[in-house]
Amino acid sequence: MRILIVEDEVHLAEAVTQILKKNNYSVDAVHDGRTGLDFALSGIYDLLLLDIMMPELDGIGVLQKLRGKGIATPVIFLTAKGEISDMVAGLDYGADDYIAKPFSTEELLARIRAVMRRRGEVLPEDALKFGDLELNTTTLRLAVKGKDMKLNLKESELLELLMTRRQSVTSKEQIIEKLWGFDSEAEHNNAEVYVSFLRKKLTFLGSEVRIGTIRGVGYVLEVNA
Incomplete structure (x- = not known):
């Protein structure tokens, strides 16, 4: 299973990348919305972890463009506590879930499994x-x-x-x-x-x-x- 992380906090993106790789996911990470959109449009990813506040293009904009092109790749938003209205907007535009920063490793992995389960994918532990x-x-x-x-x-x-x-x-x-x-x-x-x-x-x-x-x-x- 291949995951794309789009997160402008480089240290956070690196930490999440290492967590996911240790759990046998393949991971790519980019640090601005425009690059994230280009990567996501390739269609090779099974899941996107998408920050909301980013340079070039924010997470809501990335999601809108993806859904507008008919790309249904599951999306989990990474949100700060003060971004509740943005998170709600993201869900309205077709995001599958959100997780508030800071988050634990166990919560992140559980959210990924839950989203893929709802999408009908085989879970990593299955x-x-x-x-x-x-x-x-x-x-x-x-x-x-x-x-x-x-x-x-x-x-x-x-x-x-x-x-x-x-x-x-x-x-x-x-x-x-x-x-x-x-x-x-x-x-x-x-x-x-x-x-x-x-x-x-x-x-x-x-x-x-x-x-x-x-x-x-x-x-x-x-x-x-």
């Missing part, structure tokens, strides 16, 4: 399932018929992407954007390497699921008949 695969995105453990092993973070993120897209084809560009970010210098061979790693681990676990290649298009999960 297992994703496809065929005989069961992936726990919190512990990064992949289980197949009682046999399991730990993946590294990028492997887990890749498998999560393929599993949530089910039997849709996922391009190398989509993999790079989701795992490394849309402005990353990662190349197609980076995606190919991690696909190869996963294929070997699926084989080792004896899974009936394979990662199929659609030449010139991308990858898709398939269940062997």
Whole structure:
């Protein structure tokens, strides 16, 4: 799961980034609304943590522009205590929740889980399932018929992407954007390497699921008949 933090308090953004990374989220952080909007428009994020008072473009403006373009990415506002009216306006414009500064690690993580639950997403502590695969995105453990092993973070993120897209084809560009970010210098061979790693681990676990290649298009999960 990839989260974008848009927060002009750099130290706070860095602290939240570290908290989320320790809990196996992929995170990008930017420090003004205009840059945040550009990143959010990429469509690669599962959730936005959005400050209200920011330079260039405030959080309400960012949200309005996103919703105006039909982008429904869940948004949690980060608000100061004196911004109640702005918070209410944000909810009216389509924000999913808010959290007042200062906040605890436990509250932040709980709010994220609650928003994703309401949006119908699989929660980080729950297992994703496809065929005989069961992936726990919190512990990064992949289980197949009682046999399991730990993946590294990028492997887990890749498998999560393929599993949530089910039997849709996922391009190398989509993999790079989701795992490394849309402005990353990662190349197609980076995606190919991690696909190869996963294929070997699926084989080792004896899974009936394979990662199929659609030449010139991308990858898709398939269940062997």
